[in-house]
Amino acid sequence: MSEIRNIVILTGAGISAESGIATFRRPGGLWEGHRVEDVCTPEALAADATLVHRFYDARRAALNHVAPNAAHVALARLDAAWTGELLIITQNVDDLHERAGTKRLLHMHGELRSALCGLCGIRTAWEGPLPPGAPCPDCGENALRPDIVFFGEMPYQMDRIEQALEHADLFVSIGTSGAVYPAAGFVRLAAHDGAETLELNLERSAGSDWFNETRLGPASVLVPAWVEEVIGAQAR
Numbered sequence: 001m002s003e004i005r006n007i008v009i010l011t012g013a014g015i016s017a018e019s020g021i022a023t024f025r026r027p028g029g030l031w032e033g034h035r036v037e038d039v040c041t042p043e044a045l046a047a048d049a050t051l052v053h054r055f056y057d058a059r060r061a062a063l064n065h066v067a068p069n070a071a072h073v074a075l076a077r078l079d080a081a082w083t084g085e086l087l088i089i090t091q092n093v094d095d096l097h098e099r100a101g102t103k104r105l106l107h108m109h110g111e112l113r114s115a116l117c118g119l120c121g122i123r124t125a126w127e128g129p130l131p132p133g134a135p136c137p138d139c140g141e142n143a144l145r146p147d148i149v150f151f152g153e154m155p156y157q158m159d160r161i162e163q164a165l166e167h168a169d170l171f172v173s174i175g176t177s178g179a180v181y182p183a184a185g186f187v188r189l190a191a192h193d194g195a196e197t198l199e200l201n202l203e204r205s206a207g208s209d210w211f212n213e214t215r216l217g218p219a220s221v222l223v224p225a226w227v228e229e230v231i232g233a234q235a236r
Helices: 013-017 042-047 049-065 070-081 096-100 158-166 183-192 219-235
Strands: 006-011 085-090 105-107 110-117 123-125 144-148 170-174 196-201 213-216
Touching (some): 006 158, 013 070, 013 219, 042 049, 049 110, 049 144, 070 085, 070 219, 085 158, 158 183, 170 183, 183 196, 196 219, 213 219
Parallel strands (some): 006 085, 006 170, 085 105, 170 196, 196 213
Antiparallel strands (some): 110 123, 110 144
């Protein structure tokens, strides 16, 4: 750790599961009782906008009943204490990292508490229900939709992510399945450019073999312990 200066961290559904947020995939391929194809594709939005909007309205409302757990809090502590470069990339669309206090954060798959204009592309903070056809505050067109990166759409800020991975000394993956691209390929990109790689997960992922080290257990236990190691090494 004494040689580590630039850290990139990827978090997935596993870090928020202990706060009570359902993971994206459940047995049978369902997400909160729906097929992913029915609520998380451009085709689904075009076919039944009411269903898609109501689905994300319910997910947004559910955020009022959950709180950051020890893993979120530990990463916020690392963000505040780490004097080198740090980027926390999350695949999650909840706001638990922010509520824990993390600042150096990028939501690659969008955010529940945000709306996206399907025409001009402006993103705006949003609370409460988002009805289909809500007017955009920027262009005025009735084109607001959930600010969620659907399957088939490009995740946000990929250029920034790839640049961070290329310059990383350490890449850490927390609570991810290792099966959804492009995030599943981050470990190989970081390793190719010489970074050390560490996986913290409840169980081995589809990409575990690509990591230098895998530690298994709950995120609320593994992440605080690892953060203590990092901050302690920096202090020496």
